[in-house]
Amino acid sequence: MNTDQLRQELIDYSKEIGIDKIGFASADVFEGLKERLKRQQGLGFQSGFEKGSIEERTEPDRLVPEAKSIISIALAYPSRIKDGPKSTKEERRGVFCRASWGTDYHEVLREKLGKLGEFIKERIPEATTKVMVDTGELSDRAVAERAGIGFSGKNTAIITPEFGSYVYLGELITNLPFVPDTPLEDGCGSCTRCLDACPTGALVQGGQLNAQRCLAFLTQTKDFMPDEFRSKIGNFIYGFDTCQVVCPYNKHVDFHNHPEFEPEPDVAKPKLKPLLRISNREFKNTFGHIAGSWRGKKPLQRNALIALGHYRDATAVDEIIAVMNNDPRPVIRGTAAWSLGKIGTEESFAAIKDAMEKENDEQVLAEMEKGLAFQETVF
Numbered sequence: 456m457n458t459d460q461l462r463q464e465l466i467d468y469s470k471e472i473g474i475d476k477i478g479f480a481s482a483d484v485f486e487g488l489k490e491r492l493k494r495q496q497g498l499g500f501q502s503g504f505e506k507g508s509i510e511e512r513t514e515p516d517r518l519v520p521e522a523k524s525i526i527s528i529a530l531a532y533p534s535r536i537k538d539g540p541k542s543t544k545e546e547r548r549g550v551f552c553r554a555s556w557g558t559d560y561h562e563v564l565r566e567k568l569g570k571l572g573e574f575i576k577e578r579i580p581e582a583t584t585k586v587m588v589d590t591g592e593l594s595d596r597a598v599a600e601r602a603g604i605g606f607s608g609k610n611t612a613i614i615t616p617e618f619g620s621y622v623y624l625g626e627l628i629t630n631l632p633f634v635p636d637t638p639l640e641d642g643c644g645s646c647t648r649c650l651d652a653c654p655t656g657a658l659v660q661g662g663q664l665n666a667q668r669c670l671a672f673l674t675q676t677k678d679f680m681p682d683e684f685r686s687k688i689g690n691f692i693y694g695f696d697t698c699q700v701v702c703p704y705n706k707h708v709d710f711h712n713h714p715e716f717e718p719e720p721d722v723a724k725p726k727l728k729p730l731l732r733i734s735n736r737e738f739k740n741t742f743g744h745i746a747g748s749w750r751g752k753k754p755l756q757r758n759a760l761i762a763l764g765h766y767r768d769a770t771a772v773d774e775i776i777a778v779m780n781n782d783p784r785p786v787i788r789g790t791a792a793w794s795l796g797k798i799g800t801e802e803s804f805a806a807i808k809d810a811m812e813k814e815n816d817e818q819v820l821a822e823m824e825k826g827l828a829f830q831e832t833v834f
C-alpha cells in the first residue's frame with residue numbers, strides 16, 4: 456500500500472474516531488527547539504517536569520529507529536461549564552484550569568492514537584509506531600506546530616484557527632514516510648494581551664516562558680508556595696489559564712465535542728473546605744480520573760488553603776485551625792497558619808499563637824510568624 460493512500464485513509468478514519476484535527480510532520484531533528492531548550496536550561500527557566508535529555512526531546516529517531524514522520528492530533532475541550540456552581544460566601548469554591556476538566560486527556564488521546572497505530576499496522580504490518588501524549592520526550596507543541604495543527608502563540612500555546620488554543624495534543628511517531636503538512640503562519644502580530652495579563656511576568660517575551668514563575672506550574676509543586684505568588688493564584692487550585700482566556704483566538708470558543716471532557720461541575724469547581732479533610736480514598740474516587748490529580752492531594756490542599764486566605768473566608772477558620780493543629784505534613788500546617796493570618800480574625804491569630812507553643816518544625820514556625828504579621832495590617 457502506498458503511503459499517500461494510507462495518509463488519506465488515516466485522515467478519514469481520524470474523523471470517524473472523534474479526532475478533531477490531524478496533521479503530518481517530518482521526523483527531522485527539531486533544531487530550533489533544541490537551541491531554545493538549551494537556552495531555557497541555561498537560564499533556569501525549565502519546570503523540572505520535562506522528560507528525557509534535550510537530544511531525546513528533539514531527535515525523533517532516538518525514540519523510533521528510522522523515524523520518518525510524526526502524526527499530530529488535536530482534540531478540542533470545553534472552556535465553559537454550563538450551569539456551573541457559584542462560589543458563595545458560605546461555601547467558597549476553587550477551580551481547576553480548563554485543561555483539567557473532564558476525564559484525564561492523556562488516556563483519551565492515547566486510546567485514539569493507539570487506534571491510529573492499529574489502523575496503520577493492519578495495512579502495513581512491518582510499520583513501527585510509538586504514541587506520546589504530554590509526558591513523552593517529544594514536545595507535543597513543537598510537533599503540532601510543524602504538522603500545521605496551529606501556530607505557536609506568544610503565550611506558548613498552540614493556537615488552532617478552528618478551536619483556539621483549547622486543544623489537547625498528542626502524536627504518533629512512525630517509520631513511514633508520509634507527505635508533511637505545511638506549518639501555519641504566525642497569527643499573533645502585534646498583540647501582547649497574554650504577556651500583559653500574566654500576573655507574574657512568567658512570559659518573558661513572546662513565546663518564551665519562565666516555568667519557575669508560571670502559576671500553572673507553581674500550583675503543581677509540593678513544597679511551600681513562594682510568598683510572592685500566593686496572592687496571585689486566587690482560587691485556582693490546579694493550573695492557571697489566564698494567558699489563554701485573554702487570547703482573542705479563544706473568544707467565544709467553547710467546544711463540547713467529547714463526552715469524556717464534559718466537566719463535572721462539582722469536581723471542576725470543588726468546594727474548598729471539604730478538600731482540607733478529604734481522605735485518600737475519597738480523593739481518588741472524586742478526583743482520581745482527572746488530569747489535575749496527578750500530583751496527589753497535597754498541592755491541591757495547599758492551594759485550597761491559600762484560596763481560603765484569598766477569600767478571607769471566616770467560616771473556614773475552625774477547619775483551618777484543625778488542619779494547622781493536626782495535619783502531619785509541615786507544608787499543610789504552615790500554609791494553614793499563613794491562611795489563618797490572612798483571614799485575620801481574632802480567633803485565628805489566637806490559634807496561631809497557641810500552635811506556636813507546640814510546633815517544632817522551623818519552616819512551619821516561619822509560616823506562623825508570617826501569619827501573625829498580618830495582625831499589623833488588620834488591627
Ligand code: SF4
Pocket residue numbers: 608609610611642643646647648649650701702703704
Ligand atoms: S493573546 Fe495575543 S499575543 Fe498572546 S497568544 Fe493570543 S494572539 Fe498571540
